[in-house]
Amino acid sequence: EDQVTQSPEALRLQEGESSSLNCSYTVSGLRGLFWYRQDPGKGPEFLFTLYSAGEEKEKERLKATLTKKESFLHITAPKPEDSATYLCAATQGGSEKLVFGKGTKLTVNP
Amino acid sequence: GAVVSQHPSWVICKSGTSVKIECRSLDFQATTMFWYRQFPKQSLMLMATSNEGSKATYEQGVEKDKFLINHASLTLSTLTVTSAHPEDSSFYICSASGTPGSYNEQFFGPGTRLTVL
Numbered sequence: 001e002d003q004v005t006q007s008p009e010a011l012r013l014q015e016g017e018s019s020s021l022n023c024s025y026t027v028s029g030l031r032g033l034f035w036y037r038q039d040p041g042k043g044p045e046f047l048f049t050l051y052s053a054g055e056e057k058e059k060e061r062l063k064a065t066l067t068k069k070e071s072f073l074h075i076t077a078p079k080p081e082d083s084a085t086y087l088c089a090a091t092q093g094g095s096e097k098l099v100f101g102k103g104t105k106l107t108v109n110p
Numbered sequence: 111g112a113v114v115s116q117h118p119s120w121v122i123c124k125s126g127t128s129v130k131i132e133c134r135s136l137d138f139q140a141t142t143m144f145w146y147r148q149f150p151k152q153s154l155m156l157m158a159t160s161n162e163g164s165k166a167t168y169e170q171g172v173e174k175d176k177f178l179i180n181h182a183s184l185t186l187s188t189l190t191v192t193s194a195h196p197e198d199s200s201f202y203i204c205s206a207s208g209t210p211g212s213y214n215e216q217f218f219g220p221g222t223r224l225t226v227l
Contacts, residue, residue, distance in 0.1 A: 006143060015141045034215070043203045044154070046112070064225035087153065096142055096207060 003027075004090050005009045006101035013108050021104045022071040023088030028052045034098065036065050036087040044087055047073075078108045113137050114206050116219035123194055124227055129191045131222045133204030139184035140206035144216060145177070147202040160187055184208070194226040 007022045025033065032051055036044035048057045050066035057064050061082065063074045073086055085105045089098040113136040123129050133143060142161050146154040158174075160166040160181035168174045176198075178190040190215075191198055201223055205216040 032215075036218070041201075041221070041223070043114075043116075043205075043221045046215060046217055049215055096144075096216075097156060097159065098144075098154075098205075100155075102153045 004088055006088050006102040006104050007088075008104060009102070010105045011107070013075075013078055013106070015079055015108055015110050018078070020078045021073040021086055021088075021106070022070060022073070023073070023101055025088075025090045026092045027092045027099065029092045029094070031095070032091045033066055033101050034091075035062075035071070035073055036089065038085045038087055039082045040085075040101070042109070047086075075106070078106075080108045080110050082106065083108045112215075112217040114140075114204065114217050114219040116222050118222060119225040120222060120225075122225045122227065125195055126193055128190055128192045129194055129224060131135055131191075131202055131204075131224075133187045133189070133206070133219050135208070135217075136205040138206075139208055140187075141184065141208035142206070143181055143187040145179060145189050145207045146188075146203045146205065148203060149220075154203060156214075157189075178183045191224065194224070196226045197223055199226045 001040045003026045005024050031048050035047040036063045038044045048064040055066050061076050065072050085103040087103045115134045117132045145157045148154050158166045158168045160179050163182050163186045164182050167180035181187040203221040205218040207216045
């Protein structure tokens with residue numbers, strides 16, 4: 001069964017304290033690995049898509065990387081406004097369905 | 111670009127009534143739209159996939175007669191929760207894909223909070 005597992009469930013950081021979120025996947029024929037940000041009571045906001053191992057993408061303080069078994073979302077010098085739940089999702093070849101992990105709730109304290 | 115809207119943003123209804131939720135892609139043509147349900151502190155669970163002009167494909171365990179999906183155009187899909195009950199209270203989110211050059215990326219609407227009394 002295709003699975004996406006995120007860790008940790010929750011992460012508290014001080015402003016400026018860099019860290020990484022993990023997303024491990026067991027999806028046969030990975031087509032794409034997606035990262036989304038979700039604020040409370042809102043829909044997910046698209047961040048990145050990664051398609052192949054070794055690929056990296058950056059946006060402001062965020063950088064996403066992909067290996068054959070997992071993806072990392074690195075947050076450099078986070079700010080309080082980066083507080084949100086970060087969701088990882090994967091699709092496999094032949095399907096547009098997104099299989100979501102349970103998310104990592106990030107809290108950045110000033 | 112890639113903006114998806116939902117209406118209403120929240121709705122409260124009595125048990126036994128039906129509720130319709132609209133999902134619109136505002137600046138692109140969505141060949142496929144998806145409907146998700148999210149319970150508190152849970153991740154998104156796919157309910158169904160719909161392609162414009164054809165019947166929706168429902169995930170296992172989702173009652174197609176209870177959750178009616180219509181995808182009448184490339185910019186509009188609707189979800190109707192029929193004979194709603196308190197256990198149907200949830201956060202319903204739609205997404206759309208079809209943006210040229212962004213193969214199978216899904217863009218999500220802001221969600222609709224349904225409360226059934």
